[in-house]
Amino acid sequence: MRGQPSLCDVLTPRSLDEALSLRAACPEARPLAGGTDLMVPFAAGRLPDRLFLNLWGLEELRGITVSEDEVTLGALTLFREVAAHPLLQREFPNLVRSAKVTGALAIQSRGSLGGNIANGSPAADTPPSLLAYGADLELSSLRGARWVPYAGFHTGYKCSLLASDELITRIRLSRSREGGFHYFRKVGTRQAQAIAKVSLAAWGRVAGGRLQELRLALGSVAPMPIRATGTEGILLGQPVTELPFEAAHQALQADISPIDDLRSSARFRRRVAGNLLLEMLRGLGPA
Amino acid sequence: MSSPKILLKLTVNGESRQALVHPMARLLDVIREDLGLTGTKEGCGEGECGACSVILDGSLVNACLIPAIQVQGASLRTVEGLAGTDLSPLQEAFLHHGGAQCGFCTPGMLVAGTHLLEMEAVHDEAGAREGLAGNLCRCTGYVKIVDALLAAGEGRP
Ligand SMILES: Cc1cc2nc3c(=O)[nH]c(=O)nc-3n(C[C@H](O)[C@H](O)[C@H](O)COP(=O)(O)OP(=O)(O)OC[C@H]3O[C@@H](n4cnc5c(N)ncnc54)[C@H](O)[C@@H]3O)c2cc1C
Ligand code: FES
Ligand code: FES
Numbered sequence: 001m002r003g004q005p006s007l008c009d010v011l012t013p014r015s016l017d018e019a020l021s022l023r024a025a026c027p028e029a030r031p032l033a034g035g036t037d038l039m040v041p042f043a044a045g046r047l048p049d050r051l052f053l054n055l056w057g058l059e060e061l062r063g064i065t066v067s068e069d070e071v072t073l074g075a076l077t078l079f080r081e082v083a084a085h086p087l088l089q090r091e092f093p094n095l096v097r098s099a100k101v102t103g104a105l106a107i108q109s110r111g112s113l114g115g116n117i118a119n120g121s122p123a124a125d126t127p128p129s130l131l132a133y134g135a136d137l138e139l140s141s142l143r144g145a146r147w148v149p150y151a152g153f154h155t156g157y158k159c160s161l162l163a164s165d166e167l168i169t170r171i172r173l174s175r176s177r178e179g180g181f182h183y184f185r186k187v188g189t190r191q192a193q194a195i196a197k198v199s200l201a202a203w204g205r206v207a208g209g210r211l212q213e214l215r216l217a218l219g220s221v222a223p224m225p226i227r228a229t230g231t232e233g234i235l236l237g238q239p240v241t242e243l244p245f246e247a248a249h250q251a252l253q254a255d256i257s258p259i260d261d262l263r264s265s266a267r268f269r270r271r272v273a274g275n276l277l278l279e280m281l282r283g284l285g286p287a
Numbered sequence: 288m289s290s291p292k293i294l295l296k297l298t299v300n301g302e303s304r305q306a307l308v309h310p311m312a313r314l315l316d317v318i319r320e321d322l323g324l325t326g327t328k329e330g331c332g333e334g335e336c337g338a339c340s341v342i343l344d345g346s347l348v349n350a351c352l353i354p355a356i357q358v359q360g361a362s363l364r365t366v367e368g369l370a371g372t373d374l375s376p377l378q379e380a381f382l383h384h385g386g387a388q389c390g391f392c393t394p395g396m397l398v399a400g401t402h403l404l405e406m407e408a409v410h411d412e413a414g415a416r417e418g419l420a421g422n423l424c425r426c427t428g429y430v431k432i433v434d435a436l437l438a439a440g441e442g443r444p
Contacts, residue, residue, distance in 0.1 A: 005309040104421025192420030
């Protein structure tokens with residue numbers, strides 16, 4: 001290992017309040033949740049941080065709470081817990097499927113939703129599902145807690161609304177998904193342990209033969225996980241028997257801005273994103 | 288300047304153990320260097336290969352990705368803890384089916400396989416393969432490893 005544990009120290013708060021005080025007093029302390037993102041560059045000696053804020057033991061950040069209208073997940077909710085939750089399996093299948101394709105079992109036992117979001121990778125697996133379900137995030141600091149729509153959270157490549165004294169504390173999903181449809185597909189090199197080349201998650205509702213609600217989100221096709229709002233606009237209100245496939249496909253190409261990198265090419269990503277959209281739309285038409 | 292060390296107290300394979308380590312030391316290095324248990328291997332050091340698989344408070348984890356500070360007071364099982372006076376049924380099945388060649392992945396495969404059997408997650412070949420998806424083997428082509436896991440799951444040699 002090239003990382004230098006002997007030069008690093010860790011602050012371990014016993015409560016969320018203490019964590020927020022430490023966050024305000026030492027903004028240079030890097031929050032550390034399950035470590036499945038951070039420990040890789042740390043061990044390789046590529047992480048500049050020398051001080052860490054250990055969130056792992058904070059009970060306030062754990063747990064999945066269900067009320068009549070909402071499901072609230074602590075930022076430290078693990079992929080394994082999402083995958084095993086019966087209500088999430090029933091009502092938020094995209095989130096469950098995206099958790100199940102994140103890494104393999106040992107990563108799912110340790111990786112958290114808050115870490116997946118905060119890490120800000122454009123290729124992260126749960127963000128498109130969270131965007132498709134219209135999630136909100138709770139950001140907390142000593143100044144108080146604020147809820148923000150997740151759709152506006154990422155502001156650019158590895159940039160977000162999170163202030164230097166804030167932590168992501170909770171994720172909220174609103175229920176009432178009856179009659180809705182769910183679509184999720186991740187395309188990678190292999191099923192387990194592979195970072196997405198493209199992923200697409202959608203949630204929508206058809207009523208009176210028309211597409212009345214639709215949220216369409218993608219990973220690995222822009223500097224951050226994105227909603228394809230132009231495409232949504234073309235499709236909303238259209239009769240499901242005559243969906244404008246061609247116009248939607250074109251709008252999607254304008255919504256995304258993929259690049260060539262070591263995992264794939266921009267051309268491949270455009271093509272696959274388009275194919276996933278068409279697959280999703282075909283699933284909506286008459287059987 | 289060196290950071291202060293912590294006195295780490297762990298239950299390892301049922302025994303109380305202690306080690307004086309840096310808080311960001313990797314659990315993998317604590318196990319191999321401070322506890323002297325070298326069955327747990329380092330393949331990639333980045334969570335991809337599963338050679339460092341251990342069972343931490345009942346969860347399967349990669350020891351290369353966990354800092355020491357996060358395992359204070361935890362209960363740990365490594366490959367050294369799988370056999371009693373006799374080999375475990377999974378270890379016997381690995382011998383019987385030829386599940387090891389060079390053997391480097393074997394401790395991780397045995398630990399992950401043991402966890403899957405204890406979770407009752409091995410029902411068929413697809414389940415066995417999915418459960419072992421985080422454990423890479425460069426030698427066997429996986430068939431004999433999967434055969435061994437399925438055999439142990441069905442309680443046959
Ligand atoms: C082998 C391997 C395979 C992987 N496969 C996938 C995959 O298929 N799909 C995928 O999406 N990801 C994958 N990952 C990445 C990683 O597992 C996930 O991003 C995971 O969700 C990170 O969560 P964590 O709790 O481990 O975060 P950590 O590593 O602890 O932290 C990640 C980042 O988030 C910050 N952070 C954590 N929690 C908070 C908080 N509450 N508030 C503010 N900031 C916070 C940290 O400071 C850090 O910047 C993989 C990683 C490995 C090693
Ligand atoms: S050494 Fe830990 S997963 Fe490869
Ligand atoms: S037996 Fe050699 S890596 Fe698996």
